[in-house]
Amino acid sequence: MRLLAALLLSLGALCMTTPASAQMYDPRYPVCMHVYGELLGERMDCIFTSLQQCQASIAGNPATCLVNPFYAPRSGRPGRPER
Known part of the structure; x- marks a missing residue:
């Protein structure tokens, strides 16, 4: 019975x-x-x-500007050309 109750509780939390x-x-x-x-x-x-x-874009709007934590700048060096 406890197993059934735990299963139902887990299923409810998942839903x-x-x-x-x-x-x-x-x-x-x-x-x-x-x-x-x-x-x-x-x-x-x-x-x-x-x-x-x-x-400049957020002037007067409920917003804030943030630095992108996932920004991935492109490499400044050109890659080796493929053969």
């Missing part, structure tokens, strides 16, 4: 979880804008190349 979402941070851009609030919804837009560009 209450939300599905995982895709990665919100685009690794091609160094700056993200975190938009929040009921009117605009909550989202992360990683489409900016500088903090100044992001700050």
